[in-house]
Amino acid sequence: MIAIDWGSTNFRLQVVNTLGDIIYSVIRPIGINHSSRTELEVCLINTIEQLPKQFLGMPIVMSGAVGSNVGLYETPYIDCPVNPCRLAEHLVNFRVGELNTYIVPGIKTQARAGLPDVMRGEETQILGWMQQATKTEFKEALLCLPGTHSKWVLFKRGEIVDFYTAFxxxxxxxxxxxxxxxxxxxxxxxxxxxxxxxxxxxxxxxxxxxxxxxxxxxxxxxxxxxxxxxxxxxxxxxxxxxxxxxxxxxxxxxxxxxxxxxxxxxxxxxxxxxxxxxxxGALMAARGASLLANLFSVNHSLERRA
Structure with missing residues (x-):
């Protein structure tokens, strides 16, 4: 499958094999924040067209700011707690030209101070991390995902239960x-x-x-x-x-x-x-996107729907 992590500053495409390993990657400094929707579409289409032939036609799962209100297609936020199955159920199908893609939804929570908080993209990395967590870590762990908008995440019993953003x-x-x-x-x-x-x-x-x-x-x-x-x-x-x-x-x-x-x-x-x-981070994002695609395909074949 093709996993795309598209944030505010960079476009990262990774081809992931059935073991969850990255076998091909492309990184471009084309972020959501400073690009028009037309520029984003052109970037996606051109990058896919330039892939080696053996990778063409693979399912495409995108996460990050690409699904925000300034991205290609706004997907809804789902409430914490969130587990992999809930995320897979809420994948949004979206066409870009002839490409059939699936965008991962965002996550929202009510912070301790009564303020709302949201994330997009980090949830896919967390799912990748979850697959290699120990039994103790799976029961409870504290995660930090540093970046433009850093996330501090409380993970319990296989679910993202709470988080907050640092600017x-x-x-x-x-x-x-x-x-x-x-x-x-x-x-x-x-x-x-x-x-x-x-x-x-x-x-x-x-x-x-x-x-x-x-x-x-x-x-x-x-x-x-x-x-x-x-x-x-x-x-x-x-x-x-x-x-x-x-x-x-x-x-x-x-x-x-x-x-x-x-x-x-x-x-x-x-x-x-x-x-x-x-x-x-890149490896965790690829493995998380692969997990979502596999869960989704249990009841809905990505290739068939394409």
């Missing part, structure tokens, strides 16, 4: 490009990044810590060219600190995502005396 990724990008905090060429610096994480240990508030990205430069405490690294540490540190306080200390955190992000979050978790396990 860290998009906030970081906006502050780096639209504020005075970061300017000029930047280099990653582990020392500055660690200092940003540890700044959250002080008894102050986040908005002040964010501004310290600039004030520390003016005070000569770090170079202008490592401001982004320090700011990243501040935001990730604040997110991890809040999550540990919310879900309790001592829980092992499963990190699912791109390697560089997972490594950054693992560092922050370690500084806060937590433990984490890393999982490759």
């Amino acid at each position: 860290s990724g998009e906030l970081f990008e906006g502050l780096c490009t639209q504020s005075l905090l970061v300017s000029g060429a930047q280099v990653h610096d582990d020392v500055a990044f660690h200092q940003g994480i540890k700044a959250n240990l002080m008894n102050t508030f986040l908005l002040n810590l964010i501004f310290s990205t600039r004030s520390r430069v003016l005070a000569g405490l770090h170079g202008k060219n490592v401001s982004a690294a320090y700011l990243s540490g501040v935001l990730i540190g604040a997110e991890v600190k809040a999550a540990i306080n919310l879900y309790g200390k001592g829980k092992k955190i499963h990190l699912i995502g791109a390697d560089h992000l997972v490594d950054s979050y693992a560092t922050a978790i370690q500084i806060y005396n937590g433990k984490s396990i890393k999982h490759q």
